[in-house]
Amino acid sequence: MAAIVGYVELLAEDAPKYGLDAFVSDIARMQRAASSLQQLVARVLKGDNLTFLGDGASQDSQATGSGLRHDLRTPLNAIKGYGEMLLEETLPEPFARDLQKLLHEAERLLGRIDDLAALAVEPRDRPQALRPDFLAASNAIDLITKPAQQDTGEATRSCRILVVDDHESNRDLLSRRLTRDGHVVTVAADGAEALRLAETHPFDLILLDLIMPGISGYEVLGRLKRDPRLRDIPVIMISALDQIDSVVRCIEAGAEDYMPKPFNPVLLRARINASIEKKRLREREQIFIKQLQAEKEKSEALLLNILPMPIVARLNLGETIIADHIPDATILFADLVGFTGLSAQLSATRLIKLLNMLFSDFDRLSLNFGLEKIKTIGDAYMVAGGLTDRSADHVGNVARMALEMLEVSSNTSELLGLPLQLRIGIHTGPVIAGIIGTHRFIYDVWGDTVNTASRMESHGLPGEINVTEAVYERLRDRYVFESRGTVQLTGKGPMRAYLLRRPAA
Numbered sequence: 001m002a003a004i005v006g007y008v009e010l011l012a013e014d015a016p017k018y019g020l021d022a023f024v025s026d027i028a029r030m031q032r033a034a035s036s037l038q039q040l041v042a043r044v045l046k047g048d049n050l051t052f053l054g055d056g057a058s059q060d061s062q063a064t065g066s067g068l069r070h071d072l073r074t075p076l077n078a079i080k081g082y083g084e085m086l087l088e089e090t091l092p093e094p095f096a097r098d099l100q101k102l103l104h105e106a107e108r109l110l111g112r113i114d115d116l117a118a119l120a121v122e123p124r125d126r127p128q129a130l131r132p133d134f135l136a137a138s139n140a141i142d143l144i145t146k147p148a149q150q151d152t153g154e155a156t157r158s159c160r161i162l163v164v165d166d167h168e169s170n171r172d173l174l175s176r177r178l179t180r181d182g183h184v185v186t187v188a189a190d191g192a193e194a195l196r197l198a199e200t201h202p203f204d205l206i207l208l209d210l211i212m213p214g215i216s217g218y219e220v221l222g223r224l225k226r227d228p229r230l231r232d233i234p235v236i237m238i239s240a241l242d243q244i245d246s247v248v249r250c251i252e253a254g255a256e257d258y259m260p261k262p263f264n265p266v267l268l269r270a271r272i273n274a275s276i277e278k279k280r281l282r283e284r285e286q287i288f289i290k291q292l293q294a295e296k297e298k299s300e301a302l303l304l305n306i307l308p309m310p311i312v313a314r315l316n317l318g319e320t321i322i323a324d325h326i327p328d329a330t331i332l333f334a335d336l337v338g339f340t341g342l343s344a345q346l347s348a349t350r351l352i353k354l355l356n357m358l359f360s361d362f363d364r365l366s367l368n369f370g371l372e373k374i375k376t377i378g379d380a381y382m383v384a385g386g387l388t389d390r391s392a393d394h395v396g397n398v399a400r401m402a403l404e405m406l407e408v409s410s411n412t413s414e415l416l417g418l419p420l421q422l423r424i425g426i427h428t429g430p431v432i433a434g435i436i437g438t439h440r441f442i443y444d445v446w447g448d449t450v451n452t453a454s455r456m457e458s459h460g461l462p463g464e465i466n467v468t469e470a471v472y473e474r475l476r477d478r479y480v481f482e483s484r485g486t487v488q489l490t491g492k493g494p495m496r497a498y499l500l501r502r503p504a505a
Contacts, residue, residue, distance in 0.1 A: 003169030007102035033075035159204035191215025210239035225254035323434035333457035425457025
């Protein structure tokens, strides 16, 4: 039945295209006959009470069966008669091929008339669930019930569709309709072939028959949705089963939609377009999410260039004010001796390259020792330990970094042939740490410990590491120091100071 109505509709659409206007009226008669045939078959399958032309008012089983055979043969004979007359004419090859397929399907249905008659007179208490078995076997319910109508919405965009149906006529008709809508169509005759094609071809949509021999449509749907590579392909199930439990089962298994047979081609087109548009929206959403993730990673990378990782994590959790009292931290200040005079001798480009080379090496050292670079001010470099990881040996780590900073500056001086010397000051004690600013914000530290470390640097000696007595007491067993005695610090007064030389043997 599906093939008969479908091929008649195709012939009606193609006749004007091939200039067969003289046969339009005959094809219209075939359409009317096919429509009557379809309505009659549908009533039989629904179990409606029927009164047939051939049996008068009698309703016994024999008369009913005889009348039904008569009423089924009448439109079938009309279709065959007009079709055979058309075949006698000179026709374009594609048109003639469709006409031959139509006659073949009409002949097949003529051979099933006894089955339909038996179905019409079967006991009314026979389970309705058995009726779809006949539909699957005889292909009696249509995929296409009326000619395609002009879309009033946006024209369908081409996409790749896989049609899966065990009936050749269904595959042929449906693929022809979809191809006319501008889609690229691939067909599969069973579930196994459908799965192979889905794994090797990129499809935008799958139209999947529910009842098929071998691997059923429901099982194919389950395998598709369990495969991470295929689960995002939308699947529209098509079936003569319109029972609510079948619909629910398919939707719960991941089907995008469910179309019971018969269905209107305009409705089919609308649901195909809707499913494809959903898929494209999901794809755009995934692209957008990836773009957002990439931008987020860029933003976090930029933040990590100016903020410690734990602070970035706290900001991401929604903290708006970062202000911590840290009872024990170590602060290091380093400054290039004679930088003002050096900058007068070098071009701006060379000066920037020099600072970039030197400070990049200092950045690497701070990462290696688990310390936080706080900022650079001109030729000054500031580092802190113990701000975020308070369990680490921040005093020892700052001391080791200071020694390697001297080595880096010496190597750079030798490499570039420039008189580079660092002056370094270190102090340890309590600080306040937090973020200031809203536009170009920075993570900074404050307190007497910071001021003292800065004074130790400014009152230090070129090429030396000047530390306070607090640092000396913490490291005296692990490092070699040289006492400087009491040093008068600006704004601080007299303080004992020591020069850090090297690790103890």
